[in-house]
Amino acid sequence: MTLPPGPKTPLWLLRHQLNTNPTGFLDGLYKSYSDIITIMYGSTPIVYVSNPSAIKQYLTNTKEITISSLPPGDSPITVGQMGQQGILHLEGLIHKNRRPILMKVYHGERMNAIGKSICELTKQIISQQASNKSFIAHEILSKITLQVAIEVVIGLREGKRYEKINHLYTSCIKYERTSLFNLIKDLPFTQIDFGRLSPWGYHKYLLREIFEFLYNEVKERRQEADPSRTDMLCDLIFACDETGKLFSDEEVRDLLFLPILASRDGATHSLTWLLYWVHRLPDVRQQLLEELDSLGENSDPMKIVALPYLNAVCCESLRIYPSPIFSLPRVVVSPVEIMGYELTPGTVLITNIYSTHQREDVYPEAKQFQPERCLQKKYSPYEFIPFGSGARSCIAGSFSIFQMKLVLATILSNYKLELVNNRPEAQEHANDQCYAKSGVKMVMHGPSQPLEKSKPLVSNLFEF
Numbered sequence: 001m002t003l004p005p006g007p008k009t010p011l012w013l014l015r016h017q018l019n020t021n022p023t024g025f026l027d028g029l030y031k032s033y034s035d036i037i038t039i040m041y042g043s044t045p046i047v048y049v050s051n052p053s054a055i056k057q058y059l060t061n062t063k064e065i066t067i068s069s070l071p072p073g074d075s076p077i078t079v080g081q082m083g084q085q086g087i088l089h090l091e092g093l094i095h096k097n098r099r100p101i102l103m104k105v106y107h108g109e110r111m112n113a114i115g116k117s118i119c120e121l122t123k124q125i126i127s128q129q130a131s132n133k134s135f136i137a138h139e140i141l142s143k144i145t146l147q148v149a150i151e152v153v154i155g156l157r158e159g160k161r162y163e164k165i166n167h168l169y170t171s172c173i174k175y176e177r178t179s180l181f182n183l184i185k186d187l188p189f190t191q192i193d194f195g196r197l198s199p200w201g202y203h204k205y206l207l208r209e210i211f212e213f214l215y216n217e218v219k220e221r222r223q224e225a226d227p228s229r230t231d232m233l234c235d236l237i238f239a240c241d242e243t244g245k246l247f248s249d250e251e252v253r254d255l256l257f258l259p260i261l262a263s264r265d266g267a268t269h270s271l272t273w274l275l276y277w278v279h280r281l282p283d284v285r286q287q288l289l290e291e292l293d294s295l296g297e298n299s300d301p302m303k304i305v306a307l308p309y310l311n312a313v314c315c316e317s318l319r320i321y322p323s324p325i326f327s328l329p330r331v332v333v334s335p336v337e338i339m340g341y342e343l344t345p346g347t348v349l350i351t352n353i354y355s356t357h358q359r360e361d362v363y364p365e366a367k368q369f370q371p372e373r374c375l376q377k378k379y380s381p382y383e384f385i386p387f388g389s390g391a392r393s394c395i396a397g398s399f400s401i402f403q404m405k406l407v408l409a410t411i412l413s414n415y416k417l418e419l420v421n422n423r424p425e426a427q428e429h430a431n432d433q434c435y436a437k438s439g440v441k442m443v444m445h446g447p448s449q450p451l452e453k454s455k456p457l458v459s460n461l462f463e464f
Contacts, residue, residue: 003347036050048326104235164213271407277317289412316374319384324432
């Protein structure tokens with residue numbers, strides 16, 4: 001086997017560099033090793049690829065990997081969070097059966113009703129911000145995305161049950177972002193459950209509470225048996241597995257956990273970056289306002305999401321800061337040649353999404369925010385891959401862009417926000433997400449003013 005070159009730096013230091021300065025770290029690796037590099041995880045070679053042609057090739061010549069089969073510490077999401085029958089644990093025909101059922105909620109006629117709900121929630125939550133007082137955009141946006149995720153996945157929007165599951169997910173997500181949790185998750189000897197007052201025990205307690213809530217919700221909803229409902233829980237209750245049997249309550253419970261977490265976490269990071277770019281670049285914001293103004297008042301959500309410049313801005317934000325920054329891994333099952341390297345069975349391949357999006361041959365002046373590029377060219381699914389690739393791509397990828405468009409459009413059309421400072425935002429990395437370190441500090445200046453017509457605009461191009 002001939003492996004691509006790679007750094008000899010200790011794995012713990014590579015992880016530290018990735019977590020504290022993800023884009024700088026990946027830019028440095030690309031500069032040193034180009035399209036394909038190897039990092040050793042013990043005796044397992046992990047090959048990271050950012051060449052579109054090579055990505056296309058190995059997606060058809062390698063096998064998917066489930067999270068449970070990865071070496072300890074290599075999973076982008078904590079295994080215990082998903083249940084043993086969560087979608088990332090499944091493979092083969094079982095995975096092929098479950099995936100379209102989970103995706104059903106994000107497509108078709110349901111989108112119009114969900115779109116109206118997203119706009120209403122955004123107005124409700126943003127309007128609570130005091131005028132001329134700063135706030136953290138990430139915190140506000142997380143309230144919107146979590147509420148949307150809970151409504152879409154299990155059909156709850158208000159009441160005691162909604163408040164409870166919202167509180168549990170919020171507590172779990174916040175705890176997993178703490179320095180203490182990030183320390184103990186990398187130190188196996190600290191992962192001992194001494195009850196909810198111990199660091200690891202508290203995390204296990206939160207997960208148990210969430211799974212118990214979901215299980216009880218599944219049992220109650222199955223008794224109601226209302227097929228007219230349009231949430232994911234309803235779809236799963238009435239769906240059959242590959243043998244024609246209804247899913248068990250435990251299967252439905254496990255399948256529900258990750259869509260709520262993923263819809264909230266990745267969507268919040270993406271929306272935070274989107275607000276950052278739009279308010280850092282006045283000309284981009286002005287052009288968006290003019291496009292939105294062309295629809296008139298009380299625009300239909302489906303007309304909003306069809307706006308070309310709005311779509312281009314969202315795609316460009318996802319290009320620069322994709323969520324996630326790596327795809328889920330695949331494993332070589334028979335010898336294969338990738339970019340001149342002979343890879344043997346057992347070699348793991350991961351698409352480096354961030355570095356693929358930074359290629360100058362695909363995206364000239366890649367460090368600059370240029371929405372126009374997305375209007376001038378249609379990129380292949382191996383060049384623009386913000387939600388992963390292949391059969392393991394994010395089930396809610398299209399919905400994420402849908403949500404981004406409506407939240408941004410609602411904010412711009414109704415409120416005047418401003419960045420507290422216009423300095424480049426630092427990034428950090430956790431759970432395969434690249435997020436804004438400060439959360440992006442903004443200030444509310446009240447309702448938006450009627451749009452003043454201006455001369456044709458040329459977007460400012462800022463480097464980050």
